[in-house]
Amino acid sequence: MTSKEEGRIMKVISLRLALQTAVLAIVFSASGRADEIGAVAFSKSELQAKLEYCKTCHGLSGQGYRGYFAMPRLAGQQPKYLENQLRAFIEHRRTNSVMFNVAHALSPSMVSALAAHFRELDPNPIGGAPKERLALGKTIFEEGLPEANVPACSACHGPEAKGQDEIPRLAGQLFPYTVKVLTNWGKERGLGSAKDISAIMVPTTHNLNQSQIAAIAAYVSHLK
Ligand code: HEC
Ligand code: HEC
Structure with a gap:
């Protein structure tokens, strides 16, 4: 090997090393940044383990579970x-001791990953709601009850009850869960001193009677 060739090889090697160092530096600074914004603070298997935990209560496809306590569809x-x-749940704006314990152990990045996962699931509604008052439920959902100051639910929750941003999807939600939520609104949501978006639902939940609540809960529980 001539000294000229040797020199060229050394140059290539040192160039490679420089490149590798640069790549590593980028990778490290990228993961550093990602940590700061909380993008990759956990491994795939940690996410998987959390999901399995959620699903022991919320159903294998996030479809909810009809037990002694209804577990909501996610x-x-x-x-x-x-x-x-x-x-x-963490800030005690919403009371539920089970979900307080579950939620306060989650990092913000884990919460986002879980939310993205449940968003993608699309099982059929679990069903099982009474069928007698579906027509009344549909009317309230689409038109409200003007004489009782109840707005059309579809105005916010969308024509197919799919929700948007902070407004929840109601489609396929379990009948007993929705009945409970609408009946107990003021006792379970928007608690504490901080202002909370749940205030939007207060007049509506006040103005609905129990049979109207049952009708609407049954109607949305059947929507896909
Ligand atoms: C031990 C059972 C249990 C486990 C495990 C559990 N949950 Fe829950 N979750 C509940 C119950 C019960 C409710 C209903 C609370 C209520 O009535 O306000 C609920 C409610 C929720 C709600 C509110 C739903 C809505 O429509 O407003 C979300 C979001 C939620 N859970 C997410 C999760 C996530 C994510 C996990 C896993 C990290 C999880 N849960 C694990 C029992 C559980
Ligand atoms: C002005 C907008 C608006 C209208 C109209 C409205 N909602 Fe809501 N609804 C919301 C918002 C925002 C939330 C989320 C509240 C929170 O974060 O606690 C919500 C939450 C809910 C929840 C809780 C869901 C869950 O998973 O716990 C139910 C049930 C619900 N609404 C039913 C109804 C019904 C039934 C009607 C019609 C009679 C209705 N809403 C009309 C905005 C609205």
């Missing part, structure tokens, strides 16, 4: 709504 839920509710 499948297809709006990510911003889901994230806001998890924060609400």
